[in-house]
Amino acid sequence: MDPTLHFDRRIRPGAHPVTTTPSKTIREAHLSNEQLTAFAAELDQLRAEQVSTYGDRDAKHIRRMQRRAQGSAIVGRSLLMFGWDPISWVLGVIALAHAKILENMEIGHNVMHGQYDWMNDPTLNSRTYDWDIVCDKEHWKHSHNVEHHDHTNILGRDHDYGYGMLRLTAEQRWNPATLLQPVWYALLALYFQWGVAVHDVKFGRFLLGRMSRAELRQRSMPFFRKAGRQLFKDYVFFPLLAFWQWPRVLLGNLVANGIRNLWTNAIIFCGHFTEDARVFTRAEAKGETRGHWYLRQIRGSSNLEGSRWFHVMTGHLSHQIEHHLFPDIPALRYPEVAPRVREICSRYGVHYNTGGFWRQYATVLKRIVVHAWPTRPARRNGPESVAV
Template sequence: MITKTRLDPDSLARFQGELDALRVEVLGKIGEQDARHIHRMRRIAQGSAIAGRSLLMFGFGPISWITGVISLALAKIVENMEIGHNVMHGQYDWMNDESLNSQTYEWDIVCDGDHWRHSHNVEHHDHTNIIGKDHDYGYGMLRLSDQQKWTPSTLLQPFWYALLALNFQWGVAVHDIKIGRFVLGRMKLPEFRERMRPFLRKAGRQLFKDYVLFPALAFWQWPRVLLGNLVANGIRNLWTNAIIFCGHFTENVQTYTRKEVENETRGAWYLRQIHGSSNLEGSRLFHVLTGHLSHQIEHHLFPDLPAPRYAEIAPKVQEICARYGVHYNTGGFWKQYSGVIARIFRYALPSRRRALVPVA
């Protein structure tokens, strides 16, 4: 297990200065190239969705069904990962395009956009891997650090993880509702109802679209369309779950206590983002399909930079880390994902170290 790098104040200030300068350098390059990219991604997602739904509705036989499912799943993955996630981070606000506005964009998933903007942009990115503050760390279901309490029910977490992966959009959707707080009596019923309302509204629209409207439009082909939509959503769920879990739960990621981040400087914040994140190596197509979350380290350092820029700056970030002795966690998909699975199984068992922070 790699341990955290401790930098003295002078080194930390220089480390911060180099990363700040890198951000300014990239900001000066943003322009037409980035606009073309996001418009191209929208065309690909829309075209793939039309092709997939057409094959499911009007095709015959297993080949057209499989092709339709893959095409629709691809559309959902690109829209959620490369478009929705990045747009809602404000990466394209500089374009002044209302359809790409970070505060109003609504993505093709059951999670309400405003809920996600709070739970992800604020709670997760500000408090990355701080146990008890970053609620993305284990999603309130999984124990992934010995700083979290172990209970006998934790033994079942490999099963809970499989369930979460298959239904990942629902896990993301209820994340900001804080159901656990309500169940434990820490949230009043009126607040719970207020939190549930946007979720029910958004989930209802998504369920109607995929499992009522499009099957109904297919007439006698409705079972084929309904099943195809269900499988396409399942593929999207499994893929997004695997990529996102590889971003923060691999073998060598580090966690923090609240005490460790008291009086945290910008340089220390950068250091925590690097220690708490991990990258995936792959082709350009692979990076697009991950929404460029394959460059999770760069994304957490500079979440508002257009995502395709991460591949450009990754070698520079890695070089800066090497000079300061900071571990840069990167590897192939299977290496990193196997580390995730190992972590889930390892922390399903009790640790010798006594933890005081509950999972939920």
């Protein structure tokens, strides 16, 4: 597996860090450049240790997740197609939603990050895997693996920040329509797979006159092809298989997709938009070193605490800090490396943002409501500092 797969090439593991310090950059006020270099070296070493121990345990885990998702989908669809009472319908919806969440979060998301490319298994390779969602895989890999992970929380570079719909910091421009963003967020959560799917089409650029109609048509075709296949599968093919009670199957698929959308939205927003998650300017990120890059990933991310099964159902994105630091190592490793990352952060005085799901999600909702109003940017602690 290419160890530089999801990193900006100029600050890849093993590369020499930028030696000059720009006038504005991402740093903790109390950390010197030497300390940041040491900070990065410790995290690089932690990553190297994980890469060197890939093996059967990781392969068995992801294949077990595949079997579990497939089995749950079979149970769910069977209950929807051959059941007749409300209880079997509810159980069928739960089983199908569980399968879709597991496939999207623990399997699809992580496989398409290249976490299992080293296995040389075409069913688990980032170049060939396609997930059970309306989003085209190549669109997602560009908008997420490149734009988001390389430029995490940099305004104007990370287009995942607010998904082009939400104002989540006072540094973003306010307009009267922003007052309705709690409504926009509710709609985005309910139809989240569609928001993700159209994200890399860049329709907003077309509306602003920055994209031609021909380019929009070209960018839209992969989305329409993938969305068409998914709509046919869930809302035509499977209902027709149970033609004697097709409304029951169609409604079950619709609700299962809705549950998956709400869950994935909540987990992803908790990982990126809690009250303590920092946002950065382009000037701050200009010429950043490896240490600055690691620091930005930590300060722009949030973790969730929970049980082992909770972590699996989040695709281990409950360890968003570790995922942003090491996006291409198997997610199964995140709970194991998290205590060491937290200890490193503690020694260097870097804030490690973690908490329970409901507490973290409450701060997300608060952020959405607060910045619906014309808030002003807070004063920073000098042009070269980021408060701990």
